[in-house]
Structure formats: C-alpha cells, structure tokens
Amino acid sequence: MNPAFQALLVIAVGVGGCVGYFYLSNLFLDKVLFPARGPQAGRNINRANAVRPWLFLFPALALLCLYLAYPVFATFWLSLHGKDGSFVGTGNYTAMFQEPKFGESLRNNMLWLVVVPAAATGFGLLAAQLTDRIKWGNIAKSLIFMPMAISFVGASVIFKLVYDSRDAAVAQIGLLNALWLKFEGGIWSVLFLRVLPAVLVGGLLLAVLWGGWLLLRPVLDARRQEKPLIKAARVLGGLVALVIAFELGVWLLGVFTNVLPYGRPQAWLQIPFWNSFFLMAVLIWIQTGFAMVILSAALRGVPEDTIEAAILDGANPFQIFFKVKVPQIMGTIVVVWTTITITVLKVFDIVLAMTNGQWETQVLANYMYDKLFRSLDWGMGSAAAMVIMALVTPILIWNVWNARKEMR
Amino acid sequence: MDNIAGKKPALLWAVHISVVALVLLWVVPTFGLLVSSFRTGDQIVSSGWWQALTTQETQQAAVRIAGTEAEKDGAFVIEGNLFPAKGVEISHWGTSSREPEAFAPGETAPLNDGMTLTVQADGAFVLTSPVTTKDMRLPRVFSTASSPPEFTTRNYTNVISSPLAGQSIGQAFINTLTVSIPATIIPILVAAFAAYALAWMEFPGRALLVAFVVGLLVVPLQLALIPLLQFHNWIGIGKGYLGIWMAHTGFGLPLAIYLLRNYMVGLPRDIIENAKVDGATDFQIFVKIILPLSFPALASFAIFQFLWTWNDLLVALVFLGTGNDQQVLTGNLVNLMGSRGGDWEILSASAFVSIAVPLVVFFSMQRFLVRGLLAGSVK
Incomplete structure (x- = not known):
C-alpha cells in the first residue's frame, strides 16, 4: 500500500476513531450504563458525571503512560542489564564512568549547559530590548526568530558552509575563514x-x-x-x-x-575544545529567537508607572533596563533559561551531523545514540539515558512544584 | 518608554546599528546557503558566495595539447579545444608555469622547433609545426579563465528527481509529509478532550494529573527509544509509519495538553455554565463551544507539532525503517553530509528543499506560533 494513501487512511481512521470513541462512549454512559430516567435517575446522573472525566482523559493518559512514563522505568531496568541481557546491577554505570569518551561527553555537556542558555537568553534579552524601541522592530524580530523553523540538521548544513576550510592556495568559500584571512x-x-x-x-x-x-x-x-x-x-x-x-x-x-x-585557514571544527563552541553557536543561533519572543512580551508587560517613576528620579536608560525592567521579568528569564537548558540536554542532531563526536565534541545524547544503535549495547545506552534523566530531574521537580503552586 | 531613546539621537542611532548588526548576524548564514544553492558546482568551489555577482578570474589546471594532426600547406596542424566540456572565457594564457599569463586570447606564441600555438578566448587552439609532432612531447597550456556570474536552478531539479543518498529528495519529501501530517492531527484531538477534562470538569486527583503532565513535559524522549522499540516489536508493528505516528503522538501530548488546558482555563466560565443550565451535555459543550473558541491555541500547537515532526531526526532514525520508501528529509540530509560532504551544490539545494516548508509555515503563521510560545512558557 502506498504510504501516502496509508497516511490519509490513518488520518481518517484516527480522527474518526477519536471522535467516534468520545461520542459513542458518552452515549453509552448516558443511555445504557447510567440512564437518566427511571427510579434512580438522580443517582445515575451523578455516577455518569463521576465517570465522564475519565472517558475524556483515557486515550491521552494511556498514551502518556505508555510512551513517556513507562519508558522511564523500563530504561532504568534495562540500564541494570548487560549486553547479553544478564543482570549486572550498577556495572554499566561504573563501566561508563571509567570510559574516557563518557567523561568527555559529560564535560562538554556541562560546557553546553553553561554557555548556550546564557548566550541565548542574553542575546534574546538584548534583541528584545533593542527591537522594542524601533519602528522596524517587528521585521527584525521575525528575521531573528526565523531559525526556530529550521531543523537542527538544516542549521548544521548552513553552518558547515560558514565553517568550511580550504587549502591556503585556493579561494576560501567559508565565510569565517575568509574573514579570518583578512587579519x-x-x-x-x-x-x-x-x-x-x-x-x-x-x-x-x-x-x-x-x-x-x-x-x-x-x-x-x-x-x-x-x-x-x-x-x-x-x-x-x-x-x-x-x-x-x-x-x-x-x-x-x-x-x-x-x-x-x-594567514592560515583554520579547520574550525577540528580544534579541540574550541570546536564545541562552534557547535554551540548553531544552537544559540536557533534558540535566541525563542528567548527574544518571550522576553519581549515580558518586557512589554512591565508596568509603565515603575519606569516613569525611574525616569522622574533621573535614571539613565541602562539603569532603567538593569535595575527596573530586568528584576521585574526575572521569573520569565528563569523560565526561558530552564527551557533552553532542557533543549541543550537533548541536543543530538547538531553534533551527529557536524562532527559525530569526533575531535572531542561528543555530548551525552549522541554518546547514548552511539551506544544504543552503533555498539548495540542497550545496557550502556540506557545508563547514559538515565544520566540525562538525572540531569533533567531538578528542572522537572521545580516545574511540578510551580504547577502545584499555581493550581492552588 | 520609547521617548527615552528618542531624547538622545545618538543612542537611537546606536540602537538602530546594533539591531542591523544582530539581524545580519542571524540572516547571513542562511542567505549564504541560499545563494550557493543557485550557483553551479564549479562556481561554488572557486569563490565564496559573497562574490557570486562578480566575475571571477581563476587559474585553470594546465592542459597538455593533444589531438590528431593533419597536414595542411606543408605544415602539421593540430586543432582542438582546451576545455571541450565547459564554457570558459580565457583572459590570459601561457605555455610555461613561470609565465602563465604571458599571452592574451587570439595571440600566437612561438614555441621550440619552429612550432606556433594560438589560443582563442573560448579555449580553441591551433598548433602548427613544420615537422610531424608524432612522438614529440606537446606543450602544456596554462590559462586564467574569467567566469562571469552564473545562476542556475539545475541543482534543485537534480536533487528533487535523482537518487543521491539511496533515494531522491522528492521521495523523502513525500515521506516526511506522510510522517508529519497524521502526527500533527491525531495528538490535537486526543489532547483537546483531555485538556477540557483537566480544565473544566471536577473530579478527584485533577491537580495531581496536571502535575503529572507538567512533569512529563521535560522527560527526555531519549529514554523512550529502546523500551518503545521493544514494545512496537512485541505488538508486531515493528519499524514503520504506524510506529512513528504513535511515537510522535505520545511525545507531543504533554505539550499539547498543557498548552490547551492553559488556554481553556481562561475561557469565560459564564458561557459554559449557561450551556450546562440549558441542558447541554459535556460532549456538546466541548464540540460546540470549547473547540471553536480554542482555535488559536489549537492552531499554535498544530504549528509547533508540525515543525517538530518535520524537523525531527532522532525519532525518525529510530522508529522508521531504513528503506528508501521510509527515509525522511533530515535523515537524507545527514546521509548526504556524510557521503557527499564536499558537493555544496547538492547539499545546499537539498537543505533548502527540506527547510522550505517549515519556513513557509513559519512566516505565514508566525502570530499563532508566538501566541503558543507565550501561553506555554509565561504562565
């Protein structure tokens, strides 16, 4: 069967199935299981209303549990098993921590975790503040926001051309080397x-x-x-x-x-340590637009009167920005920062496409992919995945904590 | 607050210049690849894309004269073209590596043994010799060609129709559509019902469920790869479209529920209560009131999910087969980067085919995207 036709069929079956499920299950509940008539009508209506939320929730909850909650435990279980399926306890973890490539990934990830959220949030704040003040700010914003739509792989191709390096005897086609040779x-x-x-x-x-x-x-x-x-x-x-x-x-x-x-063209992606920064530049380039959009909305939400009061007190634009506006949007800055942090932890495509972890650029997500699908060592790969999970957990707890606070 | 900058023209100028610099920094890389995708392969490697509009003078590889000789008026003559395949404009030429630019096109160079050589601008040459040139080592010609700016759409027609990394980009394009459209539509429906229940229905454990969804928002999908692959194999769907649709649905649900719930909670309570008083069931309220009113939130999630599924590489690598009929654009691009890493005319055109659709979606529906981002993050 042609996949495109199959896709149409799936859309029809999926949409029809969803609507049918919700419609029929409600009908069944109201007409057959707890009919709102007869001697027990009142009790039946209450019962039906108690069951109904679960009818609405059931498909979503089932998918969430199966596709996100269960794998956390299954991966943990797998990480305790060796390549041949035997139980090895924490063996995978100890073996992994002794592997130099893992240490390298962890170090690089820490570097990514510090640099990318900081730079993207910083640039985003700068762009938000600057574009809010000029007439063509919206066009500028949409151009800076554009990389959000580009896939990590597409962005890797774009930046590979920027970083391209050729022999000194021929013309450079990479922008960075062409600029470099001017010095x-x-x-x-x-x-x-x-x-x-x-x-x-x-x-x-x-x-x-x-x-x-x-x-x-x-x-x-x-x-x-x-x-x-x-x-x-x-x-x-x-x-x-x-x-x-x-x-x-x-x-x-x-x-x-x-x-x-x-005077010597540089192979930017092969200079140990610094090449990680050239990879990070790609992610910063993508994420800045996201930070800018959210921070710009937050900046607009800063109450006018606080700013007017600051002006009356003789504050200069920099003082207004750093001492009046930034403290008031601190909450949003933290949210942007953590969201980008989560993205950084999952980053995989950029490293795979540009260096594939060579020249000391390995990161955890790509290390995990390497273990899972190239060495076919599911135990080690799962252990690496659990390390990523452990790094995400503080953010998870903080998010849940905030959500609970909001619900009250 | 705008007038603060307005009072100081110097500062306003600084703002304008900084924004121009930022925008350039953000646009130039993409623009470079776009320009490159319209240049011929030779042009891309001979000069940077920022020189695409200028005529390039490039030293050509030395060509040794070869050809069959003919006897004409008592002299032996070889005629031919230095560059039979390419259309080149020669600006200078020479016969020794020390003086590669000694002659202009059309001039005749005297050589050893009474031979003469004439090279025209298009590379056509005439070698005349008083004695037969058989068994002689014929001279080499060094030339500098000036290539005028040249743009072509052939890169695109090439990558779309011909198989490069196992399959053509055109096929990968269709595969990607096949993955992303159902993977966008299905989660919206499932999530909308759940979001309504979490927003407007009273039942024990609601707060706990919301917290559960918020927690799942940040669970890295890396964890799900192996267990789900095992699960898919166990229920017998293995690797394929059905699996990836379900995977994308599962991974997209937390964000969908979260976004939609946040939006639905903000809808006016009166409308819903009035409808209930009038005897509408929850199902009717949902379909006739909530869904139409939530259109902006539905649209913004749809854009997110579409961009995410279109741009995804990891899920496709894991849950789709490796066959040609199942490779998506991102996977194809990664393969090309590995196998044809230096062929920029192919890479750039392929990259633009793959980012064209998201860019169109992005620019046409930016407003919804921004609204969704704000609903998801600021609350």
Missing part, C-alpha cells in the same frame, strides 16, 4: 582579536563576579534570617560563580598572550 597582525587585528574579546571577556568576568556577590551578600548579612537550605544554595551559587570567574580570568590572560596563526 594579518596589524592594528585591526589587535583591535578585533585582542581588544574586543578582552572587553567582552572582561565584562563577562565582572558580571559573573557581581552576580556571585549579589548571591552571597545576604548570607554574610547577620541580620537576615534565612532557611539553611537557601543559605546553602546561595553559597553553592557563589562558589560556581567564583569558579567561572577564575576560568574567565585565565581566558582574559590568554586573549593577550596566545599566538594567533594569522
């Missing part, structure tokens, strides 16, 4: 490749330090009473900020001291 060590090179990165990294360093200080300050303030759990979280956040700041300091030093290979 020869003169004044412009110093300006663009030393001063500009130094300003960016330095600014980021100060921002991280400032954020860490904001987190830590209430702990040092003896007058403030806070729960020990929140205190611990603040200290942990401060420490993370300190570590990142230290790393950024090392980079800042590197910006001035490293020797740049001018």
Whole structure:
C-alpha cells in the first residue's frame, strides 16, 4: 500500500476513531450504563458525571503512560542489564564512568549547559530590548526568530558552509575563514582579536563576579534570617560563580598572550575544545529567537508607572533596563533559561551531523545514540539515558512544584 | 518608554546599528546557503558566495595539447579545444608555469622547433609545426579563465528527481509529509478532550494529573527509544509509519495538553455554565463551544507539532525503517553530509528543499506560533 494513501487512511481512521470513541462512549454512559430516567435517575446522573472525566482523559493518559512514563522505568531496568541481557546491577554505570569518551561527553555537556542558555537568553534579552524601541522592530524580530523553523540538521548544513576550510592556495568559500584571512597582525587585528574579546571577556568576568556577590551578600548579612537550605544554595551559587570567574580570568590572560596563526585557514571544527563552541553557536543561533519572543512580551508587560517613576528620579536608560525592567521579568528569564537548558540536554542532531563526536565534541545524547544503535549495547545506552534523566530531574521537580503552586 | 531613546539621537542611532548588526548576524548564514544553492558546482568551489555577482578570474589546471594532426600547406596542424566540456572565457594564457599569463586570447606564441600555438578566448587552439609532432612531447597550456556570474536552478531539479543518498529528495519529501501530517492531527484531538477534562470538569486527583503532565513535559524522549522499540516489536508493528505516528503522538501530548488546558482555563466560565443550565451535555459543550473558541491555541500547537515532526531526526532514525520508501528529509540530509560532504551544490539545494516548508509555515503563521510560545512558557 502506498504510504501516502496509508497516511490519509490513518488520518481518517484516527480522527474518526477519536471522535467516534468520545461520542459513542458518552452515549453509552448516558443511555445504557447510567440512564437518566427511571427510579434512580438522580443517582445515575451523578455516577455518569463521576465517570465522564475519565472517558475524556483515557486515550491521552494511556498514551502518556505508555510512551513517556513507562519508558522511564523500563530504561532504568534495562540500564541494570548487560549486553547479553544478564543482570549486572550498577556495572554499566561504573563501566561508563571509567570510559574516557563518557567523561568527555559529560564535560562538554556541562560546557553546553553553561554557555548556550546564557548566550541565548542574553542575546534574546538584548534583541528584545533593542527591537522594542524601533519602528522596524517587528521585521527584525521575525528575521531573528526565523531559525526556530529550521531543523537542527538544516542549521548544521548552513553552518558547515560558514565553517568550511580550504587549502591556503585556493579561494576560501567559508565565510569565517575568509574573514579570518583578512587579519594579518596589524592594528585591526589587535583591535578585533585582542581588544574586543578582552572587553567582552572582561565584562563577562565582572558580571559573573557581581552576580556571585549579589548571591552571597545576604548570607554574610547577620541580620537576615534565612532557611539553611537557601543559605546553602546561595553559597553553592557563589562558589560556581567564583569558579567561572577564575576560568574567565585565565581566558582574559590568554586573549593577550596566545599566538594567533594569522594567514592560515583554520579547520574550525577540528580544534579541540574550541570546536564545541562552534557547535554551540548553531544552537544559540536557533534558540535566541525563542528567548527574544518571550522576553519581549515580558518586557512589554512591565508596568509603565515603575519606569516613569525611574525616569522622574533621573535614571539613565541602562539603569532603567538593569535595575527596573530586568528584576521585574526575572521569573520569565528563569523560565526561558530552564527551557533552553532542557533543549541543550537533548541536543543530538547538531553534533551527529557536524562532527559525530569526533575531535572531542561528543555530548551525552549522541554518546547514548552511539551506544544504543552503533555498539548495540542497550545496557550502556540506557545508563547514559538515565544520566540525562538525572540531569533533567531538578528542572522537572521545580516545574511540578510551580504547577502545584499555581493550581492552588 | 520609547521617548527615552528618542531624547538622545545618538543612542537611537546606536540602537538602530546594533539591531542591523544582530539581524545580519542571524540572516547571513542562511542567505549564504541560499545563494550557493543557485550557483553551479564549479562556481561554488572557486569563490565564496559573497562574490557570486562578480566575475571571477581563476587559474585553470594546465592542459597538455593533444589531438590528431593533419597536414595542411606543408605544415602539421593540430586543432582542438582546451576545455571541450565547459564554457570558459580565457583572459590570459601561457605555455610555461613561470609565465602563465604571458599571452592574451587570439595571440600566437612561438614555441621550440619552429612550432606556433594560438589560443582563442573560448579555449580553441591551433598548433602548427613544420615537422610531424608524432612522438614529440606537446606543450602544456596554462590559462586564467574569467567566469562571469552564473545562476542556475539545475541543482534543485537534480536533487528533487535523482537518487543521491539511496533515494531522491522528492521521495523523502513525500515521506516526511506522510510522517508529519497524521502526527500533527491525531495528538490535537486526543489532547483537546483531555485538556477540557483537566480544565473544566471536577473530579478527584485533577491537580495531581496536571502535575503529572507538567512533569512529563521535560522527560527526555531519549529514554523512550529502546523500551518503545521493544514494545512496537512485541505488538508486531515493528519499524514503520504506524510506529512513528504513535511515537510522535505520545511525545507531543504533554505539550499539547498543557498548552490547551492553559488556554481553556481562561475561557469565560459564564458561557459554559449557561450551556450546562440549558441542558447541554459535556460532549456538546466541548464540540460546540470549547473547540471553536480554542482555535488559536489549537492552531499554535498544530504549528509547533508540525515543525517538530518535520524537523525531527532522532525519532525518525529510530522508529522508521531504513528503506528508501521510509527515509525522511533530515535523515537524507545527514546521509548526504556524510557521503557527499564536499558537493555544496547538492547539499545546499537539498537543505533548502527540506527547510522550505517549515519556513513557509513559519512566516505565514508566525502570530499563532508566538501566541503558543507565550501561553506555554509565561504562565
């Protein structure tokens, strides 16, 4: 049977089946099982109304349980079994943690988790704030939002052309290398490749330090009473900020001291460590539009009077943005950040299409795919999947917590 | 708040320039691939796409003169064309690698042993020799060709009709449609009923179910691959369209229920209660009131799900067979990147065939998409 015809049939059967199920089951409930007439009419109506929600929910719940809830447990169960199906307990996990490729994936994933949400949210906030102020902002927005519609694989092709590298003797067709070859060590090179990165990294360093200080300050303030759990979280956040700041300091030093290979075309995707950043750029490019759209709506929701009050008090545009607007949309920023974090954890297509984990770019999702479908080691692959699940769990709990709060 | 920037023209200019820079940064990569997809393979590799509109001077590979000689007026003559296949415009040529641009087209170069060589702009050459050239090593010709800008739609006709990575893109296009349309429509219906129950029906455990759905929103579908593949094999549908439709339905449901419930909760209570007082059953309320009123939310989820199923690679790799009649566009593109990684004329055209439909959907229904995003995330 032709698949296209089969698809039409499935649409017809699916839609007809759904409508038929809901219609007939309701009819059955009202007319046959608990008819609203006779001596027990009142009781029957109540009974029917108690059953009805479950009729509406049944198909969705069955699919959810089968396709999302059950696999969590089944995968956990599989992860305790070896390649031949024998029970190995935590054997897969210990074997995996000793594998260098897994360590590499975990390290890269951590890097992705820090860089991509931060950069996408940052760019999104910037784009939202800037485009809200100009007349052609909507066109600009829709162009920045466009990559959302492009598949990860399509985006990989697009960026593979940007990163393309050829022998120095022939013309470069990759935009990045063509730009790179323009730099020869003169004044412009110093300006663009030393001063500009130094300003960016330095600014980021100060921002991280400032954020860490904001987190830590209430702990040092003896007058403030806070729960020990929140205190611990603040200290942990401060420490993370300190570590990142230290790393950024090392980079800042590197910006001035490293020797740049001018005049030689670079194979960007084969430079260990930095190639991960070139892959991340693809995801940042895709996700920024998402962050921008949501943050832009949030920015518009900021009450006018708070801004007017700030203007009357003589605040400049930067103060209005950072001290009035950003604190008021903090909740939305957190939501955007976590949503992008979840996407990052699942990222697989970009790495598969561009490097397939070579040159030290492996990430967890691709590592898992490798184990499952290339080594056909379902135990190890499931263990890797459970690690992804473990990384998602804090967000899951936080989401459920918020949803419960909202329901009350 | 707009007037803050308005008061300071310098700042307003800075805003304009920054936005232009941002937009360029975001558009240029895609635009580069789009331009490349309309250039010929030779042009793509000989110059960057940003030079597509200028005439390129490129050094051609050296060609050794060859051909059958004919005797004419007491001299031995070989005639032919340096580049019989391609239409090239030669701007300079020469016979030694030290001076590859010594002669202009139409000029005659004196060679050793009294031979002369004339090369025309289109590559046609005439070699004249007083003695027979048999057993002689004929000269090599170095040439610089100027290729004028050239655009073609042949890349597209090529990739759509001819099989490149096991199958043609045209077939993959149909396969992708076959996957994504049922996988978009079915979950909407299933989710709409569930969302109505969660939004407007009173029953014990409702809050718990909502929390359950919210929790499932973030469960990575990676976990589901092996158990579901086992399950599909066990019930006997194995790998194929039926399996992927069900998988996409299952994976899309949490978002669908969540989005639709959020929207339906916001519908006016009066309408629904009035209808109940008038004796409408829940089923009638749902079909006649809730569904039409929820159209914006339904549309926004439909767009999401369509983009997601169209662009998906992982689910298709796992749940579809590897046969040619089941490969989708993304899978095809990944295969092409592996096997024809350097053939940009093929890659770029294939990539654009695969992103054309989502882009059209995106630009025509952007409003619904934005509304859906906001309903899903801000609440």
